[in-house]
Amino acid sequence: MYLSANTAKLVALLLNAIFGIVQYSRSSGANGKASVDLVFGLRVIQGESNRLADELSNRSPPESLVDILRNVSREAAIAADSMGNVTREDSPIQYDKLRRLLELPYPLWQRISERKAEHHLIWSARTMFSSNLTDEISNRCISELFVSSSDGDCRPSRECLQVMLNTKHLANYALSRQLIYFTIATRQKLCRKAMVSYWSMNQTALTVHLNELCSNVIHEMELFLSRAPKDLDSLTPLQKDLLMQHVFVCGQHGFVDVIQPRILWMLLGQQNEAGCFPLPANDAPPEIGRRLLAVAQSRPGCSGHSTSVAAGAxxxxxxxxLSSSNWADFHLSDSAYTLSHREIPHNRFREMNWQLWTKSRRESMDSDFIPDGEPPRLHNIKSDIFAFIFIFLGVYTTVTLEPIDIQGYSYSLLPFKTTADLRRSSSTPMHTRSFNLPPPLSSFSSFPLKGTLLIRPQQQRPRIIKSLSGTHCRQSINCL
Structure with a gap:
């Protein structure tokens, strides 16, 4: 496996920035500066760098790249242990509540496939703040996930589940905090079961909720970028911090919409010579949710929080x-490597020969390369396309009580002609024929459904018959 020259340059720039964060963290820990946020950011670097090295080793990559990833993982672990000891002494109660998050590597999930935002899930109205979701409540709810699961069980309070999962139409940091809670909970098996039990559904409902939250995060990010100056370097530190947090909370779930060249250059351009990311003291945090875990001004002009979020992004x-899908390579291929006022520095914190990771496209027969100008494909076909085909052909789906998981769908073909026939059939035996469909074909909008397909010869308007739970009816389709 070889990288394109564009990808190799970007990987070298990012690895340099990551080494800078680790270098800054080690010096801060040695100087007795505590930061819960920064310890978490280091665990992300440790876990994901090691996971990427394992994954790339199966694709015959240049050995130097794997060695660098292993090296940065080891250095991040050392820095996290050092700063963790200082943080535990400085804030023992808070550290103990988050111990499992601060002492274990945090690899990003190994995605099955890339995802894109679904625009029909975007809320029409938003509010930046909520009296039900304050900083205190948010921190307590996140801590609750670790405290309750430390004894072998996970019992999130109903109040936290209601606020963190069912509060709609939030924006900015409040929306990011909901995603942080969702991510931490679903990464723990027992907490995931508790969330499923709360919704009285199976695990497919979690995917629906994730798609809704990240679709709104990405819409918010794209709307902001459309109104922002071309050079994001002129934004305030808080605006930069929010954009990086959006990249982290949804990018780790595989949403390729976060691949934004302007945000990447902004991220690389604001790192200072010490390796940290700034948040000047005169930028007061908003009322809710700026903190990922806890803010600590580790050094004048440096923010433990912003540095941690930059590490995650x-x-x-x-x-x-480094994914084989080439989404990032395609969307970043025409981007410049300079900011408006200066060039993005190379080899500031670590010397890297990125040329060793490349091979000429003309000479390469590697399947990882894509022809110029051809966008990469998503692994799953957009379900709205199938919805259009179903409507055009006069096909509609009848939904049973629960959605089922991603694999092993079973459907029945019913020989009815009208919805009235279907209603009358409840007291008579139904002769059905089972068949299997691939996951994308089983979805009308955002998630696969367990149900029956009814094909009608008449050109009547297709409808979805609601389940007894009365949920998952799309607004664009009539629901009985």
């Missing part, structure tokens, strides 16, 4: 650049 971009 950097690992998301590195993950996507």
């Amino acid at each position: 950097s690992m998301v971009y590195l993950n996507m650049l």
Whole structure:
């Protein structure tokens, strides 16, 4: 496996930024500066760098690249242990609540496939703040996931489940905090079961909720970028911080929409010579949710929080650049490597010969390369396309009580002609024929459904018959 020259340059820039974060963290830990946020950011670097090295080793990569990833993982682990000891002494109660998050590597999930935002899930109205979702409540709910699961069980309070999962139409940091809660909970098996039980559904409902939250995060990000100046370097530190947090919370779930060249250059351009990311003291945090875990001004002009978020966003971009799908390579191929006022520095923190990772496209027969100008494909076909085909052909789906998981769908073909026939059939035996469909074909909009397909010869308007739970009816289709 070889990288394109564009990808190799970007990987080298990101690895340099990551080494800078680790270098800054080690010096801060040695000087007795505590930061819970920064310890978490280091665990992300440790876990994801090691996971990427394992994954790439199966694709015959240049040995130097794998060695660098192993090296940065080891250095991040050392820095996290050192700063973790200082943080535990400085804030023992808070550290103990988050111990499992701060003492274990945090690899990003190994994605089955890339995803894109679904625009029909975007909310029409938003609010930046909520009296039900304050910083205190958010921190307590996140801590609750670790405290309750430390004794072999996970019992999130109903109040937290209601606020963190069912509060709609939030924006900015409040929306990011909901995604942080969702991610931490679903990464723990027992907490995931508790969430499923809360919804009285199976695990497919979690995917629906994730798609809804990240579709709104990405819409918010794209809307902001459309109104922002071309050079994002002129944004305030808080605006930059929010954009990086959006990249981290949804990028780790495989949403390729976060691949934004302007955000990447902004991220690389704001790192200072010490390796940290700034948040000046005169930028007061908003009322809710700026903190990922806890803010600590580790050094004048440096923010433990912003540096941690930058670490997470950097690992998301590195993950996507080294993915075999080429999404990042395609969307970043025409981007310049300079900011408006200065060139992005190379080899500032670590010397790297990225040329060793490349091979001429003309000479390469590697399947990882894509022809110029050809966009990469998603692994799954957009379900709205099938919805259009179903409507055009006069096909509609009848939904049973629960959605089923991603694999092993079973359907029945019913020989009815009208919905009235279907209603009358409840007291008579139904002769059905089972068949299997691939996952994309089983979805009308955003998730696969367990149900029956009814094909009608008449050209009547297709409808979805609601399940007894009365949920998952799309607004664009009539629901009985």
